[in-house]
Amino acid sequence: xxxxxxxxxxxxxxxxxxxxxxxxxxxxxxxxxxxxxxxxxxxxxxxxxxxxxxxxxxxxxxxxxxxxxxxxxxxxxxxxxxxxxxxxxxxxxxxxxxxxxxxxxxxxxxxxxxxxxxxxxxxxxxxxxxxxxxxxxxxxxxxxxxxxxxxxxxxxxxxxxxxxxxxxxxxxxxxxxxxxxxxxxxxxxxxxxxxxxxxxxxxxxxxxxxxxxxxxxxxxxxxxxxxxxxxxxxxxxxxxxxxxxxxxxxxxxxxxxxxxxxxxxxxxxxxxxxxxxxxxxxxxxxxxxxxxxxxxxxxxxxxxxxxxxxxxxxxxxxxxxxxxxxxxxxxxxxxxxxxxxxxxxxxxxxxxxxxxxxxxxxxxxxxxxxxxxxxx
Amino acid sequence: xxxxxxxxxxxxxxxxxxxxxxxxxxxxxxxxxxxxxxxxxxxxxxxxxxxxxxxxxxxxxxxxxxxxxxxxxxxxxxxxxxxxxxxxxxxxxxxxxxxxxxxxxxxxxxxxxxxxxxxxxxxxxxxxxxxxxxxxxxxxxxxxxxxxxxxxxxxxxxxxxxxxxxxxxxxxxxxxxxxxxxxxxxxxxxxxxxxxxxxxxxxxxxxxxxxxxxxxxxxxxxxxxxxxxxxxxxxxxxxxxxxxxxxxxxxxxxxxxxxxxxxxxxxxxxxxxxxxxxxxxxxxxxxxxxxxxxxxxxxxxxxxxxxxxxxxxxxxxxxxxxxxxxx
Numbered sequence: 001x002x003x004x005x006x007x008x009x010x011x012x013x014x015x016x017x018x019x020x021x022x023x024x025x026x027x028x029x030x031x032x033x034x035x036x037x038x039x040x041x042x043x044x045x046x047x048x049x050x051x052x053x054x055x056x057x058x059x060x061x062x063x064x065x066x067x068x069x070x071x072x073x074x075x076x077x078x079x080x081x082x083x084x085x086x087x088x089x090x091x092x093x094x095x096x097x098x099x100x101x102x103x104x105x106x107x108x109x110x111x112x113x114x115x116x117x118x119x120x121x122x123x124x125x126x127x128x129x130x131x132x133x134x135x136x137x138x139x140x141x142x143x144x145x146x147x148x149x150x151x152x153x154x155x156x157x158x159x160x161x162x163x164x165x166x167x168x169x170x171x172x173x174x175x176x177x178x179x180x181x182x183x184x185x186x187x188x189x190x191x192x193x194x195x196x197x198x199x200x201x202x203x204x205x206x207x208x209x210x211x212x213x214x215x216x217x218x219x220x221x222x223x224x225x226x227x228x229x230x231x232x233x234x235x236x237x238x239x240x241x242x243x244x245x246x247x248x249x250x251x252x253x254x255x256x257x258x259x260x261x262x263x264x265x266x267x268x269x270x271x272x273x274x275x276x277x278x279x280x281x282x283x284x285x286x287x288x289x290x291x292x293x294x295x296x297x298x299x300x301x302x303x304x305x306x307x308x309x310x311x312x313x314x315x316x317x318x319x320x321x322x323x324x325x326x327x328x329x330x331x332x333x334x335x336x337x338x339x340x341x342x343x344x345x346x347x348x349x350x351x352x353x354x355x356x357x358x359x360x361x362x363x364x365x366x367x368x369x370x371x372x373x374x375x376x
Numbered sequence: 377x378x379x380x381x382x383x384x385x386x387x388x389x390x391x392x393x394x395x396x397x398x399x400x401x402x403x404x405x406x407x408x409x410x411x412x413x414x415x416x417x418x419x420x421x422x423x424x425x426x427x428x429x430x431x432x433x434x435x436x437x438x439x440x441x442x443x444x445x446x447x448x449x450x451x452x453x454x455x456x457x458x459x460x461x462x463x464x465x466x467x468x469x470x471x472x473x474x475x476x477x478x479x480x481x482x483x484x485x486x487x488x489x490x491x492x493x494x495x496x497x498x499x500x501x502x503x504x505x506x507x508x509x510x511x512x513x514x515x516x517x518x519x520x521x522x523x524x525x526x527x528x529x530x531x532x533x534x535x536x537x538x539x540x541x542x543x544x545x546x547x548x549x550x551x552x553x554x555x556x557x558x559x560x561x562x563x564x565x566x567x568x569x570x571x572x573x574x575x576x577x578x579x580x581x582x583x584x585x586x587x588x589x590x591x592x593x594x595x596x597x598x599x600x601x602x603x604x605x606x607x608x609x610x611x612x613x614x615x616x617x618x619x620x621x622x623x624x625x626x627x628x629x630x631x632x633x634x635x636x637x638x639x640x641x642x643x644x645x646x647x648x649x650x651x652x653x654x655x656x657x658x659x660x661x662x663x664x665x666x667x668x669x670x671x672x673x674x675x676x677x678x679x680x681x682x683x684x685x686x687x688x689x690x691x692x693x694x695x696x697x698x699x700x701x702x703x
Contacts, residue, residue, distance in 0.1 A: 008483020215467035218431045219484045220457045
C-alpha cells in the first residue's frame with residue numbers, strides 16, 4: 001500500500017465527483033425526494049370517503065354513525081336514500097365504504113335482540129379495506145360492550161366497576177403508531193444502499209468504458225489501492241447522505257433520534273463496506289455500464305422487498321426470509337430502527353451487528369480479490 | 377548479464393490465443409536499448425496484443441518475454457514501474473484539466489507532489505501546452521490531447537515507452553511534432569516501441585518489424601526492408617490513363633505486381649532493363665500515352681504490399697530472434 005498512489009486516486013475521484021454536477025444534484029435530491037414520498041405516502045389511511053344509508057333514523061342509529069365518524073378513519077360524506085345509490089357510489093369510486101343501518105335497528109336494540117349493521121368495503125385496495133374491517137369490528141364491540149353494561153346496570157341496579165377482561169395493548173417505542181417512524185429508518189438504509197452501490201458501479205465501469213482502466217493497469221498501482229481510492233470518497237459521500245437524511249427526517253417528519261449517533265455512524269461504515277463491495281462485484285462481472293446498472297437493479301430491488309423495509313419479514317414465505325437473512329440491508333434496517341426509534345445500543349443489537357459486519361467484510365474481501373488489475 | 381544492459385526487450389516465441397483465434401503466433405525479437413523500434417501491420421495483426429503482453433497486462437499463452445530484464449509473467453509489477461504506455465485512445469480523464477491529468481499520473485507513479493509539479497510544468501512547456509493548464513482535457517483537440525497523453529505516460533521518466541498507434545487521428549503537423557518528441561526521448565537513451573499505420577513515420581524508426589496475421593514476416597532497418605523484402609525491381613509508370621494502364625500492366629507476364637501509388641503505378645518486375653521496353657510497347661499498343669516509366673527505389677509501402685501479396689502468402693523471415701539487432 002503506497003499512500004502517495006492512494007492519495008492521488010482519492011483526489012482524482014473527488015474532483016470527478018464534484019465536477020459531475022448532474023450526478024451530484026441527483027445524489028442530493030434523491031434522499032429528499034424519497035423521504036418526502038415515503039414520508040407522506042406511508043401516512044395511515046384516514047378520512048375514507050363513506051356512503052351511509054340510514055333506514056333507521058333514530059338516536060340509536062345516529063349514535064352508531066357518530067361512533068364511526070369519531071374514529072377519524074371514515075368521513076361520512078354521502079347520505080344515500082337507497083341501497084342502490086350506495087352501490088353506485090362505491091362502484092364509481094366516490095365512496096370506499098358503505099354503511100347500511102336497517103330500519104329495525106333501534107327496535108331490535110330496545111327489545112334486547114341482536115341488531116345487524118352492514119358495512120360494505122371496497123377491498124380492491126386491501127390495505128385500507130383491512131383497516132376498515134378491523135375498525136368496523138372494533139366499533140361494534142365497543143358499542144355492544146357499552147350496551148351490555150347499561151343493560152346489566154338496569155337489571156341489577158348496581159354499577160359494575162370493571163369489565164371482566166381488560167386487555168390493554170401498549171404501543172412501545174412508537175406510541176402514536178406513526179408509520180413514518182417505521183418507514184423513515186428503512187428509507188435511510190435504502191437511499192444509502194442505492195447511492196453507494198450505484199456510485200461504486202459507476203466509478204469502476206466508467207473507467208473501463210473510457211479506456212482509462214487500460215492505462216491504469218500498466219501503472220504500478222495495485223488493485224487494493226485503486227479500489228480503496230475509489231471507495232473512500234464514496235464512504236464520505238455516504239456519510240453526507242446519512243447526515244442529510246437524518247436532518248430531514250428529524251427536522252421535517254419529527255422522527256425521533258433516541259439512540260447514539262456515534263454508534264449509528266460507526267455501523268454505517270460496515271454497511272457501506274457491503275454495499276460498495278456488491279457494487280464492485282457487479283462492475284467486475286459487467287462489460288458495459290448499461291449491463292452493470294441493470295444487474296445492480298436486479299440485485300437491489302428484490303432486496304428492498306425482502307429486507308423487511310416495506311413488508312414485515314414475518315409476512316414473507318420461509319425461503320424469502322432465509323434469503324433476506326444474508327442481506328446486510330435486512331440487519332441495517334433493524335439496526336437503524338433500533339438506534340433511532342427504540343434508542344437501544346450494542347447490548348440489544350449485537351445479533352444484527354455481528355452478521356452485518358461478517359457479511360460486509362466477506363463481500364468486501366471477495367470484491368478486492370475479484371478486482372483484478374488485468375484486462376483479459 | 378552484460379546483455380541486460382543493452383537489451384530492452386527480448387521476446388521468445390511469444391504467443392497469445394483468444395479461444396481458437398491465435399492473435400500473436402510465436403513472435404520472437406530483440407529490441408536494443410535506446411532504439412526506436414517500429415511495429416507495423418494491418419489492424420488485427422497482433423500489434424496491440426504483443427504490446428499488452430510486454431506491458432504485463434495480458435498473460436502469454438506460450439513463449440516468454442523479458443522487458444528491461446524482468447520476466448513479463450513473473451514480474452509484471454516491476455516492469456510497470458519502469459515503462460510508459462500510451463494507447464491510441466489517449467486514455468485521459470476528460471473531466472480533469474491538463475494539470476490535473478498530469479498530477480494524477482505523477483501520483484500514480486509515486487512521484488512526490490513537488491516532483492510531480494515540477495515535471496508537469498516541464499512537460500507543459502516542452503509539449504507546447506502552456507496557457508492550457510486549466511483547460512479540461514475534453515476541450516483539447518487531437519494533437520494537444522495526444523501530447524498530454526504522452527506526457528502522462530512518461531512523466532515518471534521511464535526507461536522504455538510503448539506507444540500503440542500514438543498518431544492515429546491526429547493532423548500531419550502534430551504528427552511531425554510528436555515524432556520530434558519521440559526523437560528527443562531516444563536521444564536520451566529511452567527505448568521506444570511504437571506501432572503505426574503511416575509508412576512515412578516508419579522511416580523514423582531504427583528497426584522495423586512487420587506483423588501479419590500474428591506472425592512477424594519481416595524485420596530490419598527501413599533500408600534493409602525496402603531492399604531485401606522486395607522480390608524484384610520497381611518501375612514507376614506515370615500516365616493520365618492509369619486505370620486502363622493498370623489493367624494492361626497487371627496482365628503482362630513479366631509483371632509480378634502492379635499497384636496504384638498515388639497518381640502513378642508501381643510495377644514490380646524481375647529485371648527492369650528487359651521489362652521496361654516491353655511494358656512501354658504494351659501500353660503504346662493499347663494507345664495509352666505514357667509520360668514516363670522510370671526505375672524507382674522502393675518505398676516501405678511497396679515493400680509492405682510486396683510482402684503481404686507475395687504468391688503463397690507472406691513468408692517467415694529468415695532472421696530469427698536476433699534479426700532485430702541488425703540495425
